[in-house]
Amino acid sequence: MAKKNNKPKISLKRAVNSIASNKPVTRKRQRGTAVAAAGSSKTLQALTSAAVMLPGLLLPSAQAADGDHINFQFSRYQESKRNLFGIPNSQNPIRADILHGSGLFTLTDRAKFAFSYTQDIWSGATPIVTSPLAANPYSPIRRNTPSGTVVAGASPLMNPSEGVLLDRDLNPLQRDTGMQDTRSVLVLATASPETRNQANFRLGYEWYEAEINASAGFSLENDYKSSFGNLGGRLDFNQKLTSVKFGAGYTSSDISAILDHDAAPYLTKTAFSDQIRRREDGAEILRAERQDWAANIGVTQVLTKHSLVDANFGYTHSNGYLENPYKAVTVIFVDPEVLNNGQTTPILGDVRALLEQRPGQRNQFAFSTKYIQHINPLDAALHFNYRFSTDDWGINTNTFSANWIQPLPGGWIVTPRIRYYSQDSADFYQPYLITQQNYSTQAVDSLGRNIWVDSNNPDIEYVRDENFNLLDSEGNIVSVSDVQPKTIPFDAGKLPGDFSSDHRLAGFGALSGGVTLRKEFAKGIALEAGFEYYTRASSMKLGSGGGNSFADFDYYVANAALTINPGIMSLPGSSGHAHHHAHTGKDNSHKHSRHHLQPAGLMFAHMLDNPGEFMVGYNFMYSRMGGNMLHGSNTVSDPTIVSEGCSTEILCTFKPAEMDMRMHMLDIMYAPTRWLNLMLMPRFMDMEMHLQELEGRPPPEPGEHQHFGGHTTGVIGDTLIASLIKLYEKQGHRVHAGLGISAPTGKTDLEIRRVFRVDGGAIHFGMQLGSGTWDFVPSLTYTGEYNRWNWGAQVSGVKRMEDRNESGYRLGDLFQATTWGGIDLTSWLTASVRGLYTLQDRIHGDFNTLNARIGPMDFPSNYGGQFWNIGLGVNAIIPDGRFAGHHFGFEWLQPVHTDVNGFQLDRKGALTASWSYRF
């Protein structure tokens, strides 16, 4: 109460006068007003306090993420092909697709909760080692064609068996011409698609001039698991003209790298032999740990009413396994006796690949500063950034970037940007190493005789006498059939302590430029699209060039994002406000919530009623297959699958053991009129399949495609575009039709990587991401309700409108019928039960490219069938509070009967979770 009494009375008129007179206000004077509280000073103080309370005038820099919001973002990273100096390169370059969803919600006035989820899927050819070009580190892949044999590509070699010729100064020489050739080349290997999932959660608490945050999260990959935590905060001083930010974080990572089964036999791993285990299926796993501690502190300072500056300092300490387990270094072993034999002829180097070795710890320091200037005539802002970083690996970096943020009429903002980056090489970076010793030598005893060992028991040693007889340790002639030379490996002490040829540790420069477009729509929705082109060049390094132009490449990144701000949506006066009242008002709630009652797994089942209304939704679907293999509706044994599951000519060797599918679908709906709704539904998915070798399969042929672990695919699926048309409406009953088109945005030509130099070919039909054809998707829905009860029925279908997709096949047409009933448990919670019948035709046509055909999943007749499910679901509409009007739904679909075409894996069930909001 005392505070209230002290509060100066605001005279609006006087306040306005005070601004109009534009009196200079000094800090001293402001202080004076607070004490004296007299006359216009009093007004000023009042105005100041009032103005500071306006959210828009808070220093924005300190609260970059203020206001509730939900974001969806899709981004694609695409690299160019690497320069292989004319060697045919049939490998696709690296591509990464990133799917991101995040949100920030105000729990109470002061407490905030934020989450983010990111999924990356990447694939393509990545450098595993750098080699002298003269060592011919690629062998041609030849393919027979009617016109003769052609070179179709090149297969990487890590240990070129012919070695490399060197002159006496150890410069590589071309094998055919004998000319000196000091060029290096990257040796690329294709990786199967790899998925990473990351989730973060953050809790924040805010005071008027301070904020603290605690966050935690994890990142999961097959071979790399991290968990991290962070504490941070912000303090404002000087009437919020100065903000100090600080944070500290810790990350712990577990690495269990599956060494490439193509590369592992050719890799020298002795330095890590303690950490490598052999798995049951023969794969070698390198296990290691890593820890990172990080701290940062920063300050944001307003300089004038048109400019501010932000400066940050960061320190990171890392220790443990800091290597990249998939990178090796070429080491050329030269026999010192041959090198120093006094002749001048070329000598032969033994080319080997050793797993890279980096220091066990790293300390990094970074300083970044940003100057932001408002350009008044254009209402634009110029952001200029500079960052310097250094570490104890010898890598100093300089980064300059500038952004011009230009608002335009109509809610558009366009932001061109440019960036230049330069880094020095790490002390231990080398494209390749040359060492004057043999890779291995045969051991000799004290008398200079070569030592042999029993192949079955390497501890038993022998020597040979002058008659080539084997002698045991006591000098007796023995007869052992299986002996081999005892070898002494190279002396690792003669190599540098650390070495890496990872081009990210080389010296280089990079220039990139891009543009971001943002469009603010009414009702708190913004769309963002960004594009950036990046070019790396060794010659662009600050100072002298980096001398590693063989590693130069370009990439582009394109992304699109949707940002929704529910806070703005529900501002008083907007239609969102009315909508909330509809849900909170007891009388109206039933009428207006009706369209949310349908089970979550059902599509096209509800319509928006009010012209101009929008709905934004997100659906997550997870389905799992596993258990027994079915033939029709009966379980089938392995031997039957081997002989009948594939074709009359081909016996099956593998079967699917389990398959998971996750799909993320955005649901954007708009009602231009009362009777018509338009819908756009982009879909993103990832799938994982594990295979199992069939019992009684025919024995493997040499060079056969072997499967270790599983396959993954992702991420863009087909996109649905639909319209809903209201046909009939009467109290408690309505009928509407849906006319939809599915656009073939999902790929159907995904391939299994090349293994053991054998192309895997197209990945199984069921693992492809789309249909590959334009599809017609009609539906007819009836819904009814009475008191607490609601019910409905829907028939829907998918008709492929093309005979074949680009890969040569067409998925079967689909028909679905479903009916459901539901009851309101409370005014905001509904439960539903549903029956679902699905009929799907087999696949027609077949892959027009190579397909491994190893199991039932590779044959078109083993797709489709009849499926019966029972669905159990709940739906909730948050009645009031911060999330009023948000709708959440869950439904589990339990298979009750399955009758498949041909041979297929049984189903385990499917879960749908949905969120939506209308405004």
Added chain:
Amino acid sequence: MKFKHFFIILLISVSGVLASGCAQVPVWERGHLAKHQMAVDPYPLQNHIQLHNYSSREAAASTHSSDGGGGCGCY
């Protein structure tokens, strides 16, 4: 030697920022500063993607590494 060089740059920059701390901008003159384009990070989503890509292709240290985040970036 490198670190010494680095700390000198740091010291100059920080003292520059602190020296400017005496500036006064009354609250009612902060209209421009409150605009979207004047935010220190006006595009957090874009920024996040860019940093993710840079950090997988460059060896520079970050001033925001304590924000957390994992992953091998092994490609």
